[in-house]
Amino acid sequence: MPQRKTQPQRASAPGRRRELLSLAAEVFAAHGYDATTVRRIADEAGMLAGSLYYHFDSKESMLDEILSTFLDELWEGYDTVLAAGLGPRETIEALVTESFREIDRHRAAVAIYQKESRQLAAQPRFRYLTVSQERFERAWLGTLERGVADGCFRADLDVRLAYRFVRDTVWVAASWYRPGGGHTPEEIARQYLSMVLDGIAVRA
Amino acid sequence: MPQRKTQPQRASAPGRRRELLSLAAEVFAAHGYDATTVRRIADEAGMLAGSLYYHFDSKESMLDEILSTFLDELWEGYDTVLAAGLGPRETIEALVTESFREIDRHRAAVAIYQKESRQLAAQPRFRYLTVSQERFERAWLGTLERGVADGCFRADLDVRLAYRFVRDTVWVAASWYRPGGGHTPEEIARQYLSMVLDGIAVRA
Amino acid sequence: MPQRKTQPQRASAPGRRRELLSLAAEVFAAHGYDATTVRRIADEAGMLAGSLYYHFDSKESMLDEILSTFLDELWEGYDTVLAAGLGPRETIEALVTESFREIDRHRAAVAIYQKESRQLAAQPRFRYLTVSQERFERAWLGTLERGVADGCFRADLDVRLAYRFVRDTVWVAASWYRPGGGHTPEEIARQYLSMVLDGIAVRA
Amino acid sequence: MPQRKTQPQRASAPGRRRELLSLAAEVFAAHGYDATTVRRIADEAGMLAGSLYYHFDSKESMLDEILSTFLDELWEGYDTVLAAGLGPRETIEALVTESFREIDRHRAAVAIYQKESRQLAAQPRFRYLTVSQERFERAWLGTLERGVADGCFRADLDVRLAYRFVRDTVWVAASWYRPGGGHTPEEIARQYLSMVLDGIAVRA
């Protein structure tokens, strides 16, 4: 039986594993990590609480795998965008669009990330959250600064504030976004970009 | 509207009470409500866990009082704005400014609200969170719609999306805002409004 | 006398069986019976925990077989000595020497016996430990008493105390003895006997 | 209320604390540390399992305190003996006597020590067991060597073997010793010393 070395600890059919993680992510997102009992996840999976430990070695390691899988995929997308050599405005557009696509694909993980990452980042095990966040900041902040230098973004903005503004604006969407709810990620991205770039007020 | 709860069985100096609540809010905000133990709060207050129960009848009732106090004050400010008969744009400006002022005054409570309100709203005791949220939505959404009708806001926007955009944009700030950190609430409000209303891109 | 247990439901090559038992004994001795997980033994054997149940019907039955096998062999040796019609001093010498030989052959089993027998003896299944212990006591105590009567052992000793002294003195050696470590069992026996019989002090 | 700084974590009446530890020691000694459930100890103390955690922060910390308290007292006694400037034979006599006194006072702790110290010593928290053991070895071994040099102990002995012989001989007694059982520690010590020093055989 193929034992993928990628799999941590005991091997379990990669399919089952992913299925369980997806389930867990859903529950974590809905009720919060702390408030979610292992039993709740097991119930949802139709097994007993203890049985989950055949697949994962702790509740925390499920969380870990959910978040790191999400971040891996996120950075794959981001890196492609950042390597494309686009201008600042196009880069922002592409990043925002990519972000909404990730929200679409990993809604639960994103919601968990939003809610728990600050606390988690303090633990050594989740150091990578901090690392990712710093890369994130450099990417966005750098692009905004290039844009200001370029003259395509307004020069009178506090760039750090603008960074937070854009960042939050996008990611909080995960808290209300429901996939298959009329809007495709691309549509939402377009609308958001329109607001972020040009504002909601009518031009004078 | 936050319900007036029966005041704690035994009376305690209102000063001490407020002090304890403020402390609790700080800890809840820093570590999350669930993750905060009553003992932690008591430690911070220099007393034993059991002693807190002289002042409050439960951990939940502390949370309740923190949130309802905050919402009471928030609505006082909002109601003044909404009753002032301003135009849509000025109303938005005033609401955003008022919001940042509340974040300044009740940072901890706002952070807690952001993180926990969704779960809490499910409990009967915290129904007022839902009520408040609905009033909130009516106020903002109505103003935006009036603005579109007026012609001062762009007609091509999805108003619900715009509502979420503005709402989130403002309140998430509580997660990084530190009072006394160089920016007054009014300054931040001005910058945010500039971005929200006119966008970050340079006008064509 | 160790009871002949029903051999495991399904047959398994006696070689493999002994190998597994030897492995299990080693792990039990090293970490304690309770602290040893079935999985640990299986790991050591290069199989999964569940697979052990093809060979044995429980963790306890492995322990049982380890101990009873050891005691069977021990008594074979002891009985030969006791039937040889030696004098008290020579009997003691032969028993001690035989004991060190058993420690050499069954180090792990002896260590387990030392550590766990008291608790185990309470269970019906391990009654034979008590039985063996009583025979043991009769053999040693009787020999010592004969020796005192004979005049070859000192008359001023508390015989029960002397019994415990000799008994413990010998068997605890299993806790530090490492086979192939410079001393043959016979050498150690000779040294121990020299100390037990003549003391460590220089004769006046 | 006097809060002795000597007390770890939460203060609890030193009396109660000692009482609980003594109880726990008894149960650990009787059933083994691993096999003893926290609930069992609590039962014995007439409280619920969770309540123990008001006094101690873990099962392990109870064990720790039991063992370290014992070792502290043991070394107090030993150090007095070792500092007294006695000859080798008198030192051995004094150490053995002191040991039986400690067995009398701390029977449970000694039994636990005998059974668990080897495993425990591997954990960093119990490093002091190893340290103590090394000091122990130096004290006994050194005395024996001095005695051999002096000519009061036999020159033909393997000193390391003799060390183990004496050491084990004494301490294993904890496994069968019952205080108030006819023998005072001093009596037992005298008998043991007589055997260890002069042997059980009649002088040629």
Place this chain on the structure above:
DNA sequence: CATGAATGAGTCTTCATTCAT
């Protein structure tokens, strides 16, 4: 013979809460 997956009972531990003093 062995694996993979699960069971179910039990363990340690945490924590909000109570209450006599």
Place this chain on the structure above:
DNA sequence: CATGAATGAAGACTCATTCAT
């Protein structure tokens, strides 16, 4: 007002064991 001690319910996790494949 506060302490000290305890309760009791719940939670994460472990592990021997089972069994279909």
